[in-house]
Amino acid sequence: MKQTMRWFGPQDTVTLIDIKQAGATGIVTALHQIPVGEIWTIENIKERKQIIREAGLEWVVVESLPVHEEIKRASGNYLQYIENYKISLKNLADCGIKIITYNFMPILDWVRTDHNFINEDGSRALLYNQLAFTYFDVFLLKRPNAENDYSDDEKANALQFGNKLSEEEQALLFKNVLLGLPGSKINFTAEQILSLLNNYAEIDNNKLRKNLIYFLSEITPVADECGSKLAIHPDDPPFSVLGLPRIVSTEKDIKTIFEAVPSHANGLCYCTGSLGVDSKNNLEKIIDDFGDRIHFLHLRNTFHESENIFRESAHLEGDTKMEVIVEKLLLLMNKRNVSLPMRPDHGFLHAVDEKKETYPGYSLTGRLKGLSELRGLEMGIAYKLK
Incomplete structure (x- = not known):
């Protein structure tokens, strides 16, 4: 190779x-x-x-x-x-x-919900947690009709997960999910992502x-x-x-x-x-x-x-x-x-x-x-x- x-x-x-x-x-x-x-x-x-x-x-x-x-x-x-x-x-x-x-x-x-998961040796890794993403989608971003994409149990479990997060942790989750394109240091805003999503309706x-x-x-x-x-x-x-x-x-x-x-x-x-x-x-x-x-x-x-x-x-x-x-x-x-x-x-x-x-x-x-x-x-x- x-x-x-x-x-x-x-x-x-x-x-x-x-x-x-x-x-x-x-x-x-x-x-x-x-x-x-x-x-x-x-x-x-x-x-x-x-x-x-x-x-x-x-x-x-x-x-x-x-x-x-x-x-x-x-x-x-x-x-x-x-x-x-x-x-x-x-x-x-x-x-x-x-x-x-x-x-x-x-x-x-690409999408991850955590960019700094701590491994046993202290190194950090990328991680995707569906509960965290569901919480972001339904309760933070509040994407129109997002609730229809998840079961009642999924939404309840996601809300329980999100309620344990501090404001700083919620903001970090928001930032992690909406990371900009590779090579860019600019994240998407909620307004931008909702507008872009509407184009794919x-x-x-x-x-x-x-x-x-x-x-x-x-x-x-x-x-x-x-x-x-x-x-x-x-x-x-x-x-x-x-x-x-x-x-x-x-x-x-x-x-x-x-x-x-x-x-x-x-x-x-x-x-x-x-x-x-x-x-x-x-x-x-x-x-x-x-x-x-x-x-x-x-x-x-x-x-x-x-x-x-x-x-x-x-x-x-x-x-x-x-x-x-x-x-x-x-x-x-x-x-x-x-x-x-x-x-x-x-x-x-x-x-x-x-x-x-x-x-x-x-x-x-x-x-x-x-x-x-x-x-x-x-x-x-x-x-x-x-």
């Missing part, structure tokens, strides 16, 4: 030197400074690529080239935004960057899936022509939040997308964390069934404390048997004669990094630990397979 780390750009407190010294050879990044929907120019791409190259690294994956909300809704100026997306794909390919990760999650890229899973397939039918021929690979990231978490549709959560979802647009360029970012949260997803079978469409790897692990609570675990622990997954991926890469780019995802926050300002899940030491563990696991399995 080509070992990479995510870097949020020149403003990232984790530097390229940090990443190089951690042992990674590739960089996963994006031009977060460009507003969503606008064209990534060759000049902008080359500037970022040169910064990375001067540090002795290579920009190997875009994560992500974001999809404008109007494309997801097939409304407003969505056709122009699709044309802009095509141009950005071409410009990236002209600069030699040909693996493009994106997602089709409405509004929020008439869009269900079928409509969103139809819009995704149309989008892919437009951009995949461009990717084919450029020799590029599109890698859609699964929904995180893989179930509806805030009443929003979810269409990349299950094996069936993935199969539907691939059958609708059968080009090899229409591929998957295989994220063991996002897919693994749903115990009904068979991560090994996904490799078996869709291995030729996997273009990028996110390796992380999660642990279910109960039916309603999951948290990020150490990379080699948790509910997913990482040794089994890595062995299947190595066999897949041998079969395809490729080295897929991989990055460790959502590392713990360790004491050494606590005073540094980093995006939740993206402190240096936690990811370095994950990278070293995954590298060692890969080397051991590769030796066994010889």
Whole structure:
């Protein structure tokens, strides 16, 4: 596997030197400074690529080239935004960057209710608690008709949970759920999120899936022509939040997308964390069934404390048997004669990094630990397979 780390750009407190010294050879990044929907120019791409190259690294994956909300809704100026997306794909390919990760999650890229769950050793992890989220949705945000999405018992239990929170804890929960997009330090406000949710009032899973397939039918021929690979990231978490549709959560979802647009360029970012949260997803079978469409790897692990609570675990622990997954991926890469780019995802926050300002899940030491563990696991399995 080509070992990479995510870097949020020149403003990232984790530097390229940090990443190089951690042992990674590739960089996963994006031009977060460009507003969503606008064209990534060759000049902008080359500037970022040169910064990375001067540090002795290579920009190997875009994560992500974001999809404008109007494309997801097939409304407003969505056709122009699709044309802009095509141009950005071409410009990236002209600069030699040909693996493009994106997602089709409405509004929020991912959701956790606690960004500082304290592990036994004092390190901190990301956690999702359905009771906390229900309390946020119904009693803090007060989303219109949210109460219809939960049973009476769920609402009663959520209210009991929320009544134990101080005002400061309630404010922190609100902030955690409405964290801004990756690379941004700006959170959504209640007014903003309610307005954005209203735009999706008439869009269900079928409509969103139809819009995704149309989008892919437009951009995949461009990717084919450029020799590029599109890698859609699964929904995180893989179930509806805030009443929003979810269409990349299950094996069936993935199969539907691939059958609708059968080009090899229409591929998957295989994220063991996002897919693994749903115990009904068979991560090994996904490799078996869709291995030729996997273009990028996110390796992380999660642990279910109960039916309603999951948290990020150490990379080699948790509910997913990482040794089994890595062995299947190595066999897949041998079969395809490729080295897929991989990055460790959502590392713990360790004491050494606590005073540094980093995006939740993206402190240096936690990811370095994950990278070293995954590298060692890969080397051991590769030796066994010889």
